[in-house]
Amino acid sequence: MTRILMIATSADRMIPGTEPTGVWLEELTTPYYAFIDAGADVTLASIKGGAIPVDERSVNSDGENDASVERYLKDETLKSAVADTPSFASLDTTSFDAVFLPGGHGTMFDYPGSEELARLVERFDREGRIVAAVCHGPAGLVSAKKPDGTPFVEGRRVAAFTDSEERAVGLDQAVPFLLETRMKDLGAIHEAGPDFQPFALRDGNLVTGQNPASATRTAELVLEALDAKGA
Numbered sequence: 001m002t003r004i005l006m007i008a009t010s011a012d013r014m015i016p017g018t019e020p021t022g023v024w025l026e027e028l029t030t031p032y033y034a035f036i037d038a039g040a041d042v043t044l045a046s047i048k049g050g051a052i053p054v055d056e057r058s059v060n061s062d063g064e065n066d067a068s069v070e071r072y073l074k075d076e077t078l079k080s081a082v083a084d085t086p087s088f089a090s091l092d093t094t095s096f097d098a099v100f101l102p103g104g105h106g107t108m109f110d111y112p113g114s115e116e117l118a119r120l121v122e123r124f125d126r127e128g129r130i131v132a133a134v135c136h137g138p139a140g141l142v143s144a145k146k147p148d149g150t151p152f153v154e155g156r157r158v159a160a161f162t163d164s165e166e167r168a169v170g171l172d173q174a175v176p177f178l179l180e181t182r183m184k185d186l187g188a189i190h191e192a193g194p195d196f197q198p199f200a201l202r203d204g205n206l207v208t209g210q211n212p213a214s215a216t217r218t219a220e221l222v223l224e225a226l227d228a229k230g231a
Helices: 025-037 067-073 076-083 115-126 137-141 163-168 179-185 212-228
Strands: 003-008 041-046 098-101 130-134 200-203 206-209
Touching: 003 025, 025 041, 025 067, 025 076, 025 130, 025 212, 041 076, 067 076, 098 115, 098 137, 098 212, 115 130, 115 137, 130 137, 130 212, 137 179, 137 206, 163 179, 200 212, 206 212
Parallel strands: 003 041, 003 098, 098 130, 130 206
Antiparallel strands: 200 206
C-alpha cells in the first residue's frame, strides 16, 4: 500500500503580532481524502505534535464550505487525528512514498525554521520519493539544500502562493517574507496561473500548487507521480 506522510504547521499566531493563523483546512482535507479514496495509507503529523491549529477563516458555516471541508466536519476520525498529531520528527519516515505539505499562513512561521523538515525534504527527493506542497506549503522547501549546499529549489519549476495573491488578502505585511519572491531569490523557476485559480505542476519528484483552489490538482499530480513510480 502506498504510504503518504502529511506534515501540517503547528503555528497558530503570526509572530510578532497576535493575528490567528494555522493550516488552511481545504489544503489538508482535499489531498487527504483524495489520497485515502485512492487507497493510500495517510499518516497525519505536524511540526511540534499535538493539535493542528486550523485557520478560522478557512471554515464557514455548515453547507458553505468546499466539499472536502464539509466531509471533514462530519468525520470524527479525521477530526480526532487533527486534534492530536505526532511530531513528524518522532516518526520513522523510511517507509513513506511521499510527503505532502499543506499550506495556510502558519507554515510561513514554522516550516522555514525546521532543520528536520529541510533534511527530510532533501532526503525524500534524493531517494526518489515524492515531495509535494500547496499554497504556502512550499515554505517548507525554502531552507532545504541539495547535497552540494545549493538551495533545494534552485533551477526547479515551482508553484506557490503569489505575491499578488498575498497582497490581495491583505497579509503581505504580516508574513515574514513573500513566498514567490523568496522562491525566485533562491533560484527557483516560479510559475503561476491567474490569482486564486487552480494551478499546479510537477518537476521530477517535486509537485507544487499555487493556492487553495489548486489542492485538488496538486493531489492528482502526486497520485500520478506515485503511479508512474509504481508505488
